[in-house]
């Protein structure tokens with residue numbers, strides 16, 4: 309029997325990440341070629357013409373599973389009856405901007421969009437926040453959408469996971485598909501902890517620990533971590549634009565694995581820390597290793613956390629607690 313169409317909204321649809329992402333979704337690479345999609349694209353009024361151009365291009369691709377395309381600058385229209393919301397639209401960081409400046413600029417967007425999802429989206433909506441600072445923007449959207457289950461909100465750390473996986477693959481001399489169980493803990497920021505200590509590499513047909521395949525513990529404890537932490541900044545410095553193609557690929561991976569299923573593979577998602585077994589404070593959107601089945605994620609529990617790793621899990625949790633506090637104070641002041 310044919311599947312019912314899935315209504316998917318992408319915000320910031322006229323921006324650079326969306327230009328790569330929309331085709332992945334429309335082609336069926338994310339939700340499956342047999343899953344019809346009603347695609348809704350939201351951006352600000354100044355980007356209306358650009359949005360219309362993207363609509364024409366999507367039509368011209370003649371994707372069989374793309375049932376309809378709507379371009380709008382009206383948030384209520386965009387979020388009504390939505391099944392999946394991909395919140396990309398935000399003000400990107402400009403030179404000289406501190407993290408808190410970016411937080412202050414974007415907090416109002418995610419407050420308004422959370423509140424709107426709460427009233428007009430399906431209660432089963434799955435929300436992925438990409439716009440930075442992604443974890444805390446996600447926390448804000450979740451807070452203002454109290455009738456949607458907390459588990460339905462996530463933020464993107466899959467780009468970091470993919471970056472870390474590619475680094476391990478290159479060092480071990482294998483392709484990325486031979487590397488598994490690489491985890492990103494915490495914030496999508498320079499305090500994130502890319503952790504390869506539970507990783508596996510399939511080398512010449514045999515599965516070995518990533519640390520054995522890499523055979524360089526000093527690198528795993530230093531350059532590997534900082535390269536991944538600073539990869540976004542390195543791309544920005546080289547391209548004079550932030551990562552877009554790789555961000556779109558990671559969004560597709562995240563949505564596919566969450567909604568269709570990860571088939572037992574571990575993936576990293578920033579999700580609510582409530583009830584976690586790793587001592588991360590509750591009430592944060594923190595990246596953990598998870599497995600997913602049909603829209604439900606489950607944290608991979610019981611991993612051994614060394615003293616070295618524990619310290620790193622704590623540093624990124626502290627940063628997220630600070631951001632959550634700053635955002636709460638900012639939003640309180642703004643509404644006073």
Ligand SMILES: NC(=O)C1=CN([C@@H]2O[C@H](COP(=O)(O)OP(=O)(O)OC[C@H]3O[C@@H](n4cnc5c(N)ncnc54)[C@H](O)[C@@H]3O)[C@@H](O)[C@H]2O)C=CC1
Nearest residue numbers: 320322323324325351352397398438439440442464467555
């Ligand atoms: N979590 C992650 O791994 C990554 C996150 N990012 C973040 O993704 C965001 C988007 O990046 P790009 O596409 O490169 O930026 P961009 O500047 O090319 O596009 C952003 C788009 O969002 C729109 N927009 C702004 N406010 C909006 C609102 N309230 N509603 C609807 N649309 C709105 C803008 O008009 C623009 O078209 C940035 O915040 C960036 O920092 C980027 C890379 C990786």
Ligand SMILES: O=C(O)CCC(=O)C(=O)O
Nearest residue numbers: 401440539540541550551
């Ligand atoms: O670093 C930024 O502000 C934007 C880009 C980003 O988040 C990334 O490439 O990981």
